[in-house]
Amino acid sequence: MGSLYLAILHYPVYDLQRKIVPTTVTTLDVHDTARIARTYGIAKVFIVTPLQSQHALVQRLLTHWREGAGARLKPTRKEALETIDLSYELPDVVRRVTDREGSRPRTVATHANRLGREMTAGACRVLLQKDDRPMLLLFGTGCGLARSVVDETDFSLEPIEGPTEWNHLPVRAAVAIMVDRLLGRQEEGTDESGNHYAAR
């Protein structure tokens, strides 16, 4: 089984007018993705932003919780935040994962809309399990990953869709759901009435 890595991209992403912009880091997203990552054994979460001021903000948060008063107050949060790393741009993330793993990760875009070259979460789960090649799952902030990023990935994941057309999940919820679909414990069985079910 390959290791799973996440990258939360703050650039290049769309704003509401579909302009490509850098978004600011939501510090709570750093905490939430770290806690999800720690629960599911994700290798590393990269917060990706070209802005030096945002690196300083995240670094301050990390120092507080990993070495400062936060680490003494809440050791479990320290453990979670050990999974976080910072990067200025996606190619750097790919390089660092490649160096660490000895092979280039499969890159997978996620998006709230259908982008083409989509794989279901179930098929992606199988792909992750079938060999030792790492996988890097990309999440866009703002109004989603820029097309230029999506076009350079190996494939995209089917969007998370409910029974309605409404698709405005927070990125931290999308991370939770996608990671559970890829790494959550698999369960199959038969209910009292003899119906087969498969779920996690």
Next chain:
Amino acid sequence: MGSLYLAILHYPVYDLQRKIVPTTVTTLDVHDTARIARTYGIAKVFIVTPLQSQHALVQRLLTHWREGAGARLKPTRKEALETIDLSYELPDVVRRVTDREGSRPRTVATHANRLGREMTAGACRVLLQKDDRPMLLLFGTGCGLARSVVDETDFSLEPIEGPTEWNHLPVRAAVAIMVDRLLGRQEEGTDESGNHYAAR
């Protein structure tokens, strides 16, 4: 298929010392659970707290986004927050769901630890689908639902577990994952190598 309802309980829940306390409402949890609820077609999310000051806080948030400047700025957020309701205590929530649905909901506790009388998410999904009886899924804030609440529910759901013992997910991530397990689109198939997979 029965309608799914959520209740986010701020009392009675445990604090870090396992004392039973009321927790404060995290306004972001209200936004996140509303957005998850709207995506998956959840009937209603009840924010449950006995504190009048907390009702006033949530009411102010709801008025801003449902009727005030927020509604004009972000119509999708208005749509999401329409799913939110307030209650002072769990028995009131059960009564209101019963009045709305014409039958008493099955009550289901969630927890980060194993509580006994546990059902897997897959079995719970089947139960929700098999008839029209509504289901009310309870989430505790702080360090989880008090034992007195759990003991009065019809059953509990298996905790969300990864490959490690670490179990400190934010409640908003737990809501996202559980709702996806219960209502997310089911997928089954066979991969290129002929392996069967089942996933959502």
